[in-house]
Amino acid sequence: MSKSFAVIGDPIDHSLSPNIHSAAFRELGLDSSYIAYRIPKGELEEGIEGLKKIKINGFNITIPHKIEMMKYLDKIDESCSLIGAVNTVANNDGILKGYNTDMDGFLEPFKKKGLNIAGDKVLLIGAGGAARAIVAGFAKEKARSTTIANRTIENATNLSNFAKTVGLDATPIHITDVGNTAKNYDIIVNATSIGLKNESSVISLEGINEKTVVYDIVYMPMNTDFIRKAKKQKATIIYGYEMLLGQAARAFEIWHGVEAPYNAMKKSLLGGF
Numbered sequence: 001m002s003k004s005f006a007v008i009g010d011p012i013d014h015s016l017s018p019n020i021h022s023a024a025f026r027e028l029g030l031d032s033s034y035i036a037y038r039i040p041k042g043e044l045e046e047g048i049e050g051l052k053k054i055k056i057n058g059f060n061i062t063i064p065h066k067i068e069m070m071k072y073l074d075k076i077d078e079s080c081s082l083i084g085a086v087n088t089v090a091n092n093d094g095i096l097k098g099y100n101t102d103m104d105g106f107l108e109p110f111k112k113k114g115l116n117i118a119g120d121k122v123l124l125i126g127a128g129g130a131a132r133a134i135v136a137g138f139a140k141e142k143a144r145s146t147t148i149a150n151r152t153i154e155n156a157t158n159l160s161n162f163a164k165t166v167g168l169d170a171t172p173i174h175i176t177d178v179g180n181t182a183k184n185y186d187i188i189v190n191a192t193s194i195g196l197k198n199e200s201s202v203i204s205l206e207g208i209n210e211k212t213v214v215y216d217i218v219y220m221p222m223n224t225d226f227i228r229k230a231k232k233q234k235a236t237i238i239y240g241y242e243m244l245l246g247q248a249a250r251a252f253e254i255w256h257g258v259e260a261p262y263n264a265m266k267k268s269l270l271g272g273f
């Protein structure tokens with residue numbers, strides 16, 4: 001029987017997920033379809049009812065519903081309860097189970113490239129929803145410590161407190177206090193939305209070198225100003241699209257129970273840039 005999947009959110013028309021999943025279906029010859037479905041803020045409950053009526057097999061959730069969606073789940077995977085937000089749902093005969101694939105998606109490029117995290121000092125810029133999944137990932141992989149730099153210091157402090165509850169040593173600072181300290185870290189991550197609109201990076205990468213891993217989770221544009229600055233210092237780069245692919249591959253595996261065709265998904269995604 002054919003299967004149907006969707007991504008819900010608002011705005012949704014520029015989502016790259018339909019292309020990535022459709023490429024995987026073609027590659028494996030699966031009789032499945034994947035659409036982008038706009039559900040405005042405040043209309044999530046009705047939207048979910050509609051998806052259940054058409055017997056959707058699974059869906060991804062993006063801004064602004066990742067936290068509110070938790071209310072409508074019947075079962076919650078550990079990844080989801082840890083992060084407190086859901087980005088992937090599987091529907092088994094009307095029973096909705098929620099997962100969060102952002103943490104595994106974030107870690108996937110480190111694994112693919114054989115890059116170590118254990119014992120590393122991390123500078124994490126940003127303290128929003130994605131940063132929370134990233135903190136959980138660094139805790140899981142036993143990073144030595146993280147400095148959390150954010151525009152709103154309360155959010156950095158809250159995320160640092162969460163980091164400590166999952167066993168990661170964390171220090172909150174204001175984003176402007178990063179100054180010239182980037183060179184003191186092994187891994188530097190941008191988890192803010194700075195770069196989406198081609199803004200300049202607010203962090204100096206002075207003094208970092210080829211051993212420093214610089215990861216920008218913004219995936220559009222691919223070469224943000226932050227990535228360009230890191231390349232000038234010959235740092236090891238991880239692009240935002242690699243996390244996007246990692247979380248999509250994990251969602252695919254939850255829904256279909258087989259290994260995701262990573263290269264076909266990557267090819268379709270890079271064709272979209």
Ligand SMILES: NC(=O)c1ccc[n+]([C@@H]2O[C@H](COP(=O)([O-])OP(=O)(O)OC[C@H]3O[C@@H](n4cnc5c(N)ncnc54)[C@H](OP(=O)(O)O)[C@@H]3O)[C@@H](O)[C@H]2O)c1
Binds near residue numbers: 127175
């Ligand atoms: N590659 C992927 O697979 C992937 C996955 C998830 C998210 N993302 C991307 O990651 C970014 C963050 O997503 P999110 O869900 O964490 O969003 P969010 O919860 O809204 O958090 C946004 C973060 O960006 C900061 N920020 C926003 N505008 C800023 C500005 N002008 N100057 C300084 N800081 C600013 C916010 O700081 P305040 O706390 O001060 O507001 C906060 O730390 C988005 O661009 C999203 O597209 C990528």
